[in-house]
Amino acid sequence: MIIRKLFKFENAHIVRGCSSVKCRSSLHGHSYQVELLFESNFLDNGQMVYDFGLMKQNMKDIIDCFDHSIAIWSGDEEKYIADMQLHSDRWVLLPVSPSAEQFSRVIFVFIDKLLSLTTTINGEREVKLHSVIVHETATGYAQAFREDAYSQNMGEIDLNEIEFSHEIQKSWQDARLFDKIKNSESFLNPKSV
Numbered sequence: 001m002i003i004r005k006l007f008k009f010e011n012a013h014i015v016r017g018c019s020s021v022k023c024r025s026s027l028h029g030h031s032y033q034v035e036l037l038f039e040s041n042f043l044d045n046g047q048m049v050y051d052f053g054l055m056k057q058n059m060k061d062i063i064d065c066f067d068h069s070i071a072i073w074s075g076d077e078e079k080y081i082a083d084m085q086l087h088s089d090r091w092v093l094l095p096v097s098p099s100a101e102q103f104s105r106v107i108f109v110f111i112d113k114l115l116s117l118t119t120t121i122n123g124e125r126e127v128k129l130h131s132v133i134v135h136e137t138a139t140g141y142a143q144a145f146r147e148d149a150y151s152q153n154m155g156e157i158d159l160n161e162i163e164f165s166h167e168i169q170k171s172w173q174d175a176r177l178f179d180k181i182k183n184s185e186s187f188l189n190p191k192s193v
């Protein structure tokens, strides 16, 4: 069975090198919708694959990092990167360009790592991240499956190469959220949410 939870964030970017002139040469924003799809052949004590309420803790915090922020590719011009970081309190520096495709891969890697580090306590079994869909507009989306997220052909997503601005870090409920994920520290699901 597959379950799906929808999240939203507002983000600005330029996607260098693409065919769409407006997209590659002008700073612009999108109201993104992100679908996390999980799969399992088992149900927990509440007869659910994975309680949607549990997804509104650390998983939501990760996706909210991108909200009202600017996504910058570390391969962009140094002056552009410095200017964006100077003029926006909330920015995320990524090792890949912020296309819908790369957003879906980055979010997959984050959520997959978090899920693998999480100890569940309500009978959840063999819950896996199936895919991540990122809707950039009402008409265009990208869907990353496991093989896409970890594909070397599409550029490696190394979490150590991702940087969140201080203002974003301040908004985390768990101040060590990102460090814990990078250092592979364990997370314990709460009894109630």
Ligand SMILES: Nc1nc2c(c(=O)[nH]1)N=C([C@H](O)[C@H](O)COP(=O)(O)OP(=O)(O)OP(=O)(O)O)CN2
Binding pocket: 015, 018, 020, 023, 028, 098, 099, 100, 101, 136, 137, 139, 140
């Ligand atoms: N495969 C992709 N193509 C494009 C991406 C992308 O991330 N992946 N991104 C863009 C731009 O960011 C652009 O702003 C969105 O382009 P587009 O879908 O053409 O947007 P419109 O709102 O103009 O779409 P309509 O369907 O015409 O309303 C470009 N391409």
